[in-house]
Amino acid sequence: MKTYPFLAVFICLCVNTAAQEYSFKYGKITPDELRMTLYEPEPDAPAVFIYDDTDIHYSFGNSIQLLCYRTVKIKVFKDEGVKWGDVAIDFGNYQLSKEVVSRIDAAAYNLVDGKTVKTQLKRQNIFEEVLDEHTKRLKFSIPEVRAGTVIEYRYLLTSDFIGQIPDVDVQHAIPVVRSTAQISIPEYFTHHIHTRGYLTLPVKKELENGGAAGFSGFSYTNTKYICNIDRVPSLRKEPYVWHLDDFRAGLEFEINGLEIPGSLYKSFTRTWADVYESLDRSEFGRYADIRNPFKDEVAAIVARNADDERRQLHEILKFVQSRIAWDGTYRLTPESSPHAAVDKGRGDSGSINFILAAALRDAGFKPEIILLNPRSAGRLPLTHATDRIRTFVLRTKLKSGETVYLDATDLHSDVNVLPTQLLVDHARLYSPEHPFENWINLSSPAQSVVLSQITARLTEEGELECTETDTETNQAAYDLSRRYSRSENHDTFVQEYEQRAGITISELTVDGLNSAKARMKLNFRKPVDSGGDFLYICPTIVPFIEKNPFTSQKRQLPVEFSYPYRYRIIVSLMLPEGYTVEELPKSQRLSACDEGIACTMQLQQQGALMQCLFEFDLSRIIFPATEYTDLSAFYGFVMDMCNSRIVLKKS
Incomplete structure (x- = not known):
C-alpha cells in the first residue's frame, strides 16, 4: 500500500477545530x-x-x-x-x-x-x-x-x-x-x-x-x-x-x-538537612548570629518590664520597627549586612528580622528561625526540599511554656500577630542540628476574636440611636489597623465606614492600633425601614454580610480564607412606648463542612428590651472544591439570617 508521509505530517500540523483552521507548525500562519x-x-x-x-x-x-x-x-x-x-x-x-x-x-x-x-x-x-x-x-x-x-x-x-x-x-x-x-x-x-x-x-x-x-x-x-x-x-x-x-x-x-x-x-536529592547545611555555611548562617546594635535600648526595655515577658517582646518589636522601616521586599538573605539597614533606617525582611533576633537574644529569649514563603510566592513543596525560600519569621517561648511568633516587617504586627501574607500552612523550622523537625502551620498563631456590643434605642422619629464598642484581638486587630492606615485620614475612615454600613456617625474613636488588641467606639444613627404602622429592624442593626460571596454555580479551586476567627455581636435594643413586637426571627444555628464553619443567632424579649446574640465562627480556613456547594449554601442561609427582620407594630 502506498503511503504519503508528507500528507500525514501536514494533517497533524494543520487541524480544523470547530470550523477554525489552526497550524501547529512554527512560521506557518x-x-x-x-x-x-x-x-x-x-x-x-x-x-x-x-x-x-x-x-x-x-x-x-x-x-x-x-x-x-x-x-x-x-x-x-x-x-x-x-x-x-x-x-x-x-x-x-x-x-x-x-x-x-x-x-x-x-x-x-x-x-x-x-x-x-x-x-x-x-x-x-x-x-x-x-x-x-x-x-x-x-x-x-x-x-x-x-x-x-x-x-x-x-x-x-x-x-x-x-x-x-x-x-x-x-x-x-x-x-x-x-x-x-x-x-x-x-x-x-x-x-x-x-x-x-x-x-x-x-x-x-x-x-x-x-x-x-x-x-x-x-x-x-x-x-x-x-x-x-x-x-x-x-x-x-x-x-x-x-x-x-x-x-x-x-x-x-x-x-x-x-x-x-x-x-x-x-x-541530586536534596534533603532539608542539605538545605539547612547550605544556609548555615552561607551569609545567612553568619547573619543568624549577628550582634545586637541596640544593646542599651533593649536593656532598658527589659528593666522596666522585668515581670512581663510579653510586654518585653512587644516593646522590643516596636522599637526595632521604629528604627528600621521595611522596604517592601521579602529576602531570606539580605543583600548586605543587616547593620547597613540599621544605618540607612530601611531594609528588607531578612535584615529587619535578623536585627530583631539579635535584640531578642540580648533580652534573654531564644528566638528560632521559621522558614517560609509569603502567600504571594506560593507554598513550600511538601514532596521535596527546596532552597527557593523567600523569608522567615521568629519563634520563641515564654517561661509559661507558651510559643509565640514575631515578624518586624509590618508596623501593624505584634506578638503572635503576623502579616496576613505570612499566615501560611507550610513553614519549616531552620535547625541544622535537628533537620527532621515536622512542618509548622502558621495560619493561626493565636485565636482572633471580634466582640461587637451595640446598645440601640428606637426614637419616636423612627430612627435607631446607637452606641457600639468593638474589641478586636490578634489578626482581627491587625485588619482594623490596616484598614485605618489605608484611609487618607481619620475623617476619610469615618466616611468609608458610613458608606459601607449605611449609617451616620457622630463620633468615632480607635485605640490600640498596631497591637494585638484594638478597640473602636462609635455613636451613630441608622434609619429604620417602615411600611404603614410597621417598622422593620435588622436584629444586628447592621447586617453581618451584605451578599453571598460564593454565588458561582461551580468552582474548580479550593476556598482559602485569610485566618480563622470568631465574630460575636451582642445587641440590646430598647423599644419606645407605643410599639409591640409583631414578629421575631427564629433563633437558629447553622453549620457546614464538618463544623468548619458555623453561625448562631438567638433573640429574646424582656418587656421593652430586645436582645440579640449573633455569632459567626470560622474554625477552618481551607475548604476543598468538593465542599464548595455546601459552603455556598451555608452562606446563602447566613444571608437569609442577616436579611431577617424584627417587625414592630405601632399600637
Missing part, C-alpha cells in the same frame, strides 16, 4: 488565525495560546547538559492581551554552573489591507537584567503587537543544572488550543514525575533508544514522557485563593541521582 476575533470556548479571553510546545532532553557531549526548547504561538484579541507579546525568561547564573538562553526567534503577524505583514524581533530589543546574586532575566517585547496580532516565538534554554528539570506549565491565564510536552530522561537518571493542578493530565510513558556523540560505544534508553492536551481552560483568578500558581496544571520532575556505568553515583 493560517488565514483563520489572522481573522479570528474570539476563541469560542472562552469568548471573553483577551488572547489564546494556539499552541504551546515544550521539548526537554539531555545532551551528552563534552559534558552533560539539559536542553529545553519552548515554541509558542498566541493570538491576541483585545488590548488586554497585548502584554503576551512581552516575554521574560529567568535563568540561573552560578560561578561553576549556569544556564544560557539562545536561538531566540520571534515575530508578530498582522493582517493589513488583506495582506499578512510579518514584523521580526530585532536583536537590539533583547535585554538582560539581574534579579539577584544567582538569577538573571532575559526580556524581549515583540514589536507591532496589537488586538488582532498573531505572535510566535521560540528559544532554547541550555542548563548545566542536570538535576533540575524545569517545571512544565500546561495551564496559563489564557486558554490553550493545544499544549504539547515531551520530556526525555536517560535511564541512568533515577527520577519521579508529579502532576499538579485540578486538571487530569494525559501523561504517556514510552521507551526510546538514545545515543551520545563523543562517548564511544555509549548508548542508553530514554524514558519519554508525553503530555498532549487540547482545549486547556484558562486558570482564572477566583476570590479567596492565596496564590493562583499553587493550582496551575503542569508537570514537575524530581531527579534523584545519576549513575553512568563505570562512573561514581552522583546524588
Whole structure:
C-alpha cells in the first residue's frame, strides 16, 4: 500500500477545530488565525495560546547538559492581551554552573489591507537584567503587537543544572488550543514525575533508544514522557485563593541521582538537612548570629518590664520597627549586612528580622528561625526540599511554656500577630542540628476574636440611636489597623465606614492600633425601614454580610480564607412606648463542612428590651472544591439570617 508521509505530517500540523483552521507548525500562519476575533470556548479571553510546545532532553557531549526548547504561538484579541507579546525568561547564573538562553526567534503577524505583514524581533530589543546574586532575566517585547496580532516565538534554554528539570506549565491565564510536552530522561537518571493542578493530565510513558556523540560505544534508553492536551481552560483568578500558581496544571520532575556505568553515583536529592547545611555555611548562617546594635535600648526595655515577658517582646518589636522601616521586599538573605539597614533606617525582611533576633537574644529569649514563603510566592513543596525560600519569621517561648511568633516587617504586627501574607500552612523550622523537625502551620498563631456590643434605642422619629464598642484581638486587630492606615485620614475612615454600613456617625474613636488588641467606639444613627404602622429592624442593626460571596454555580479551586476567627455581636435594643413586637426571627444555628464553619443567632424579649446574640465562627480556613456547594449554601442561609427582620407594630 502506498503511503504519503508528507500528507500525514501536514494533517497533524494543520487541524480544523470547530470550523477554525489552526497550524501547529512554527512560521506557518493560517488565514483563520489572522481573522479570528474570539476563541469560542472562552469568548471573553483577551488572547489564546494556539499552541504551546515544550521539548526537554539531555545532551551528552563534552559534558552533560539539559536542553529545553519552548515554541509558542498566541493570538491576541483585545488590548488586554497585548502584554503576551512581552516575554521574560529567568535563568540561573552560578560561578561553576549556569544556564544560557539562545536561538531566540520571534515575530508578530498582522493582517493589513488583506495582506499578512510579518514584523521580526530585532536583536537590539533583547535585554538582560539581574534579579539577584544567582538569577538573571532575559526580556524581549515583540514589536507591532496589537488586538488582532498573531505572535510566535521560540528559544532554547541550555542548563548545566542536570538535576533540575524545569517545571512544565500546561495551564496559563489564557486558554490553550493545544499544549504539547515531551520530556526525555536517560535511564541512568533515577527520577519521579508529579502532576499538579485540578486538571487530569494525559501523561504517556514510552521507551526510546538514545545515543551520545563523543562517548564511544555509549548508548542508553530514554524514558519519554508525553503530555498532549487540547482545549486547556484558562486558570482564572477566583476570590479567596492565596496564590493562583499553587493550582496551575503542569508537570514537575524530581531527579534523584545519576549513575553512568563505570562512573561514581552522583546524588541530586536534596534533603532539608542539605538545605539547612547550605544556609548555615552561607551569609545567612553568619547573619543568624549577628550582634545586637541596640544593646542599651533593649536593656532598658527589659528593666522596666522585668515581670512581663510579653510586654518585653512587644516593646522590643516596636522599637526595632521604629528604627528600621521595611522596604517592601521579602529576602531570606539580605543583600548586605543587616547593620547597613540599621544605618540607612530601611531594609528588607531578612535584615529587619535578623536585627530583631539579635535584640531578642540580648533580652534573654531564644528566638528560632521559621522558614517560609509569603502567600504571594506560593507554598513550600511538601514532596521535596527546596532552597527557593523567600523569608522567615521568629519563634520563641515564654517561661509559661507558651510559643509565640514575631515578624518586624509590618508596623501593624505584634506578638503572635503576623502579616496576613505570612499566615501560611507550610513553614519549616531552620535547625541544622535537628533537620527532621515536622512542618509548622502558621495560619493561626493565636485565636482572633471580634466582640461587637451595640446598645440601640428606637426614637419616636423612627430612627435607631446607637452606641457600639468593638474589641478586636490578634489578626482581627491587625485588619482594623490596616484598614485605618489605608484611609487618607481619620475623617476619610469615618466616611468609608458610613458608606459601607449605611449609617451616620457622630463620633468615632480607635485605640490600640498596631497591637494585638484594638478597640473602636462609635455613636451613630441608622434609619429604620417602615411600611404603614410597621417598622422593620435588622436584629444586628447592621447586617453581618451584605451578599453571598460564593454565588458561582461551580468552582474548580479550593476556598482559602485569610485566618480563622470568631465574630460575636451582642445587641440590646430598647423599644419606645407605643410599639409591640409583631414578629421575631427564629433563633437558629447553622453549620457546614464538618463544623468548619458555623453561625448562631438567638433573640429574646424582656418587656421593652430586645436582645440579640449573633455569632459567626470560622474554625477552618481551607475548604476543598468538593465542599464548595455546601459552603455556598451555608452562606446563602447566613444571608437569609442577616436579611431577617424584627417587625414592630405601632399600637
